[in-house]
Amino acid sequence: MYVFTLCVRYLRTRYIALASIISVMLGVATMIVVNSVLAGFTSEMRDRIHGFLADVLIESRHTEGIPDSQAILKTVEDAVGEYIEAATPTVEIPGLMRFVYHGQAYPVPVMLVGILPSGKAQVGPLRQYLVSYQPSEVDGRTMPPLRSMDDPVTWDLTPQAMERRRFEKASQWRQLEQHSLPERVDRPASDTMPLTPPQFDDDPAVQATDAATGVNAATDAAAAGPSGAEQPEEAPSFVDEVPLDILSDGAAAPVDDTAPLPARVFIGEGLISYHVRDPETGELQKVMMVDPGQDVTLTTVKSGINGRPETVSFDATVCDVFRSGMSEYDGNLVLMNLEQLQQNLGMLHRDSDGNIIGDAVTSIQIRLKDYSTADEVIRRLEQAFPPGLVSIKTWEAKQGLLLSAVELETAILNVLLFLIITVAGFGILAIFFMIVVEKTRDIGILKSLGAGSRGIMSIFLSYGMALGFVGSAAGVTLGLVFVAWINQIEEALSWITGRRVFDRDIYYFDSIPTRVDPFMVLWVAAGAMVIAILASVLPARRAARLHPVRALRFD
Amino acid sequence: MSSAVKMTTPLISARAIQKTYVTGEHRVRVLRGAGLSAMEGEFISVIGQSGSGKSTMLHVLGLLDAPDVGEVLYEGQRIDDLSEKARDLLRNRVFGFIFQFYHLLPELSLVENVMAPLMIRHSFVSWWKQRRQIREKAMHILECVGLEHRLKHRPSELSGGELQRGAIARALITEPRILLADEPTGNLDAETGQDIMGLLKRLNEDRQLTIIMVTHDESIAGQAHRIVRLRDGQIEKTTLAAAM
Secondary structure, three states: OHHHHHHHHHHHHOOHHHHHHHHHHHHHHHHHHHHHHHHHHHHHHHHHHHHHHOOEEEEEOOOOOEEOHHHHHHHHHHHHHHHEEEEEEEEEEEEEEEEEEOOEEEEEEEEEEEEOHHHHHHHOOOHHHEHHHOOEEEOOEEEOOOOOOOOOOOOOOOHHHHHHHHHHHHHHHHHHHHOOHHHHHHOHHHHHOOOOOOOOOOOHHHHHHHHOOOOHHHHHHHOOOHHHHHHHHHHHHHOOOOOOOOOOOHHHOOOOOOOOOOOEEEEEHHHOEEEEEOOOOOOEEEEEOOOOOOEEEEEEEEEOHHHOEEEEEEEEEEEEEEOOOOHHHHOOEEEEEHHHHHHHOOOEEEOOOOOEEEEEEOEEEEEEOOHHHHHHHHHHHHHHOOEOOEEEEEHHHHOHHHHHHHHHHHHHHHHHHHHHHHHHHHHHHHHHHHHHHHOHHHHHHHHHOOOOHHHHHHHHHHHHHHHHHHHHHHHHHHHHHHHHOHHHHHHHHHHHHOOOOOOHHHHOOOOOOOOOOHHHHHHHHHHHHHHHHHHHHHHHHHHHHOOHHHHHHOO | OHHHOOOOOOOEEEEEEEEEEEEOOEEEEEEEEEEEEEOOOOEEEEEEOOOOOHHHHHHHHOOOOOOOEEEEEEOOEEOOOOOHHHHHHHHHHOEEEEOOOOOOOOOOOHHHHHHHHHHHHOOHHHHHHHHHHHHHHHHHHHHHOOOHHHOOOOHHHOOHHHHHHHHHHHHHOOOOOEEEEEOOOOOOOHHHHHHHHHHHHHHHHHHOOEEEEEEOOHHHHOOOOEEEEEEOOEEEEEEEOOOO
């Protein structure tokens, strides 16, 4: 009983013990906060990586793809049909995207991904990554999303994008009418730049001269009329099998030139935007260089005659902007309608009548009913496909390096933070030695009253445990409160220091993601208590071994 | 009064005790074969110069210190070679200690200090069951020593005489058979010292409590039944006190 009474009494009267409680508390709180934020980041990142990658991927080992998506899907269905929720074919090929902003051409490397929107939406989240499904902020006001979440993902333009497209086409006509055409042929961009409004992106003449140098004659011919100027860009897209760089005659001009092109794309936001720091408010602002409704030029490679790579270029209308939050995707991906991409790459196989009899794809994305069956699915798929033709991986294996890097980071941070708690443990050790020295006479008194060495030892052990417990409890509370209010705390810190601690525009997060794992909290608290007890073992043994007479004489 | 002393086996006795303290290079032979025994109900004072070994004698008797040579008997049975646990138990149940510097625990209030030996004796559960009785007992004993108005005070708030009376109350709560007092009046003025002596004598008479008291003060020593003189670690002589 005296163990308990004295332990509680020492806890209440020794203020020096507060120091060790605080150090344990801070260590525990730090560990909980850091672990929660890291776990939040990791799970958010996993969601985003996973979101785009589906569960299992069957990938062709080369860019020409594996023939006949229907046959592959049939094979997949036969092999692992019972585990699969959905599967969709895609074509992935690196390419170059070129767009015009303020009269300047911007070619950027991209990864072109041909998808079927409905199928893609089944294997993973797609809708919520498209900007037209997200609320937007205009001049500080939040605008409702352009599309409802119930709308299926299609390649249609939103009415707003159509409006922008019509407006731009009209302003292009006006530009063309105002300027005398011969001047435009040589350096149209620099001439028109000061006069053109920012939206004047798709100057067809720029594209014509850049994409097809040496065909000035065609441009000249087209210069005879406004419809002719548009002709070199639009025509190839409407004529199947005709690559863009073979300019056709202007006679085949379409009636409605504001109609979207057959090739439609969702462009990753990072590819077509940049951030500017507002000189007055100091806040980062995003500037979009291309908006939905405008056209871009895509260039990629297909295998031509005798298997030699041949470049292929075509124009595409931007339907939407893609924002997943993973810069790796947003700064790289251009999602395109699968069939148009296959056609431009020559992946559609036709019979003599022109009917499609098969198509090649470079990968199949599969969503499983239960991800825990992934290993079994992969094993079966590997048997179903001839080795060497495809590689079959889970999304985790595909992004393994990134994920394991984050895991390693978490592990190292945990080791370092646990060292902090160990430091707190050494603090307890030192403070306890002091308390034992201070209490030497009391220990002698207790022994003279009949207390055993064991009892004396357990006073100090329980004292250490109590310190650890109180410190852990306070630390857990502080940590959880900190995690719960982390965004407010971040805002307060930003306000105090005058600079943003966590820049949402850089990290793509609206708020700091956190995830509290109860087991983690339990482990941290238990670890802190174990350290506190271990630290009190040595002083407690010393106290227990004190000779009662010498302890009584101690002054 | 001597009729009250039963002339059978001594309640406690020490035989031929030798004890040497080693501090660094120095070897101090504190006790050189001293012996002492007390009958039940006897009040003995041990007197001697500083360093004569009288305190060590008391510690050996109370099992706080082990003799190098010699033995300690309690009701005729050797107790100095018992296990640590058994010796702890005897200290808790048979012996009561009071010291020159009172040695109350500063974190506990007076009544808690008095209850401390019973806290040590009882486990958490049995303490909880008997906490009322124990508290009442402690208050009763404090009343006996005249401290009923000081229950909640910390030792730092009490005077020397009050502290010593508190220490006596703490020694009595276990209902010991032997009270070992180490210079109980050494730190008090003459008048307060006399109060304490009066209390001890009353306890000896009323409860037949065996008291062995160490002192260097002849007038204090003279109030006991018997005076044992220690010199250089040996018994010089034993005299019956004139005052009795």
